[in-house]
Amino acid sequence: MTDFVPTPSVAAPDIVRCAYMEIVVTDLARSRAFYVDVLGLHVTEEDENNIYLRSLEEFIHHNLVLRKGPIAAVAAFAYRVKSPAEVDAAEAYYKELGCRTERRTEGFTKGIGDSVRVEDPLGFPYEFFYNVEHVERLTQRYDLYSAGELVRLDHFNQVTPDVPKGRKYLEDLGFRVSEDIQDSDGVTYAVWMHRKQTVHDTALTGGNGPRMHHIAFATHEKHNIIQICDKMGALRISDRIERGPAGTVSPTRSTSTSWTPTATASRSTPRTTTPATPTTPSSPGTSTTTSAATGGATPWSRPGTPRPPWSWTSTATRSPSSCVRKRAKWRSPWVPTASPTPAKQKEKAPAPLNRKRASSSGRSCSHAGCEDD
Numbered sequence: 001m002t003d004f005v006p007t008p009s010v011a012a013p014d015i016v017r018c019a020y021m022e023i024v025v026t027d028l029a030r031s032r033a034f035y036v037d038v039l040g041l042h043v044t045e046e047d048e049n050n051i052y053l054r055s056l057e058e059f060i061h062h063n064l065v066l067r068k069g070p071i072a073a074v075a076a077f078a079y080r081v082k083s084p085a086e087v088d089a090a091e092a093y094y095k096e097l098g099c100r101t102e103r104r105t106e107g108f109t110k111g112i113g114d115s116v117r118v119e120d121p122l123g124f125p126y127e128f129f130y131n132v133e134h135v136e137r138l139t140q141r142y143d144l145y146s147a148g149e150l151v152r153l154d155h156f157n158q159v160t161p162d163v164p165k166g167r168k169y170l171e172d173l174g175f176r177v178s179e180d181i182q183d184s185d186g187v188t189y190a191v192w193m194h195r196k197q198t199v200h201d202t203a204l205t206g207g208n209g210p211r212m213h214h215i216a217f218a219t220h221e222k223h224n225i226i227q228i229c230d231k232m233g234a235l236r237i238s239d240r241i242e243r244g245p246a247g248t249v250s251p252t253r254s255t256s257t258s259w260t261p262t263a264t265a266s267r268s269t270p271r272t273t274t275p276a277t278p279t280t281p282s283s284p285g286t287s288t289t290t291s292a293a294t295g296g297a298t299p300w301s302r303p304g305t306p307r308p309p310w311s312w313t314s315t316a317t318r319s320p321s322s323c324v325r326k327r328a329k330w331r332s333p334w335v336p337t338a339s340p341t342p343a344k345q346k347e348k349a350p351a352p353l354n355r356k357r358a359s360s361s362g363r364s365c366s367h368a369g370c371e372d373d
């Protein structure tokens with residue numbers, strides 16, 4: 001039986017939207033080559049250890065931070081809240097849940113002010129902030145617009161072993177369900193949840209976790225995604241594309257759980273995963289999205305260059321036929337003294353799936369028809 005996260009007595013913070021992700025990368029130059037040269041994200045600023053990137057229409061300092069570190073990982077899933085007081089609310093909310101919290105009035109990254117980071121009940125590193133440096137929105141910089149332009153951050157996707165538990169926790173936090181998938185027993189296997197007025201801000205997918213599945217950026221039109229595919233084909237990295245519907249994009253090269261050390265784990269990847277990507281077409285009225293891995297690079301982009309192993313931090317194999325990648329040992333970047341907690345969890349079979357839309361939402365979904373956004 002699911003061990004649900006208790007509902008705090010204090011009000012949940014008023015979240016506006018997913019705002020940025022900070023990831024730790026082992027090779028900053030290779031990561032820059034992927035996110036800037038291939039995907040075309042725009043550099044707000046950079047130094048020898050950090051690169052701050054944003055999408056074309058963004059007006060806050062960044063949507064993605066690449067921070068150089070020893071082991072690839074996610075440092076924060078960051079959400080903007082409605083007012084400065086909501087940062088206080090977030091801190092109080094997670095403290096009541098007994099979660100580890102850290103507040104920094106100067107922020108954790110450049111361009112972001114007073115923030116609180118928490119290790120949430122599912123083990124994910126969440127951040128909440130309001131104050132942020134505004135930068136030029138590049139919407140009318142047609143000289144910068146590319147055929148595969150990523151125009152805004154769309155959503156995160158998180159992997160967690162107990163989706164019903166995660167769904168209830170996120171609903172308490174103020175998220176609402178756009179769509180879900182249930183297995184033959186009626187158990188929710190995946191769920192898409194939103195705060196802003198798009199299909200979702202984050203999604204939960206059943207599997208070994210906590211783990212980041214992907215970060216998704218929206219494009220204006222479907223053909224923008226096709227251009228990205230063409231570009232990756234020309235760079236001889238087309239085998240790193242996973243298409244939808246019925247499977248997206250993904251990453252998975254690394255994934256992690258917190259911005260400070262917590263655990264070491266052994267993980268296996270249940271579904272297809274490739275580092276960078278295009279993804280599913282949308283329903284009318286929604287943007288298309290492209291998801292990206294947690295730090296792909298293009299060292300093997302030149303024809304004839306041998307491909308490296310699939311895992312960043314471990315040996316890994318990839319079956320060309322099944323596209324199922326097996327990952328060996330995974331280590332959190334901050335764990336000085338390992339404490340293995342590799343809960344071996346049997347992946348719940350997703351089929352047959354009963355996907356349905358939340359009747360209260362009435363929203364269209366950019367991943368309609370997919371078995372996994």
Ligand SMILES: [Fe+2]
Pocket residue numbers: 155156157203214216248291373
């Ligand atoms: Fe997605």
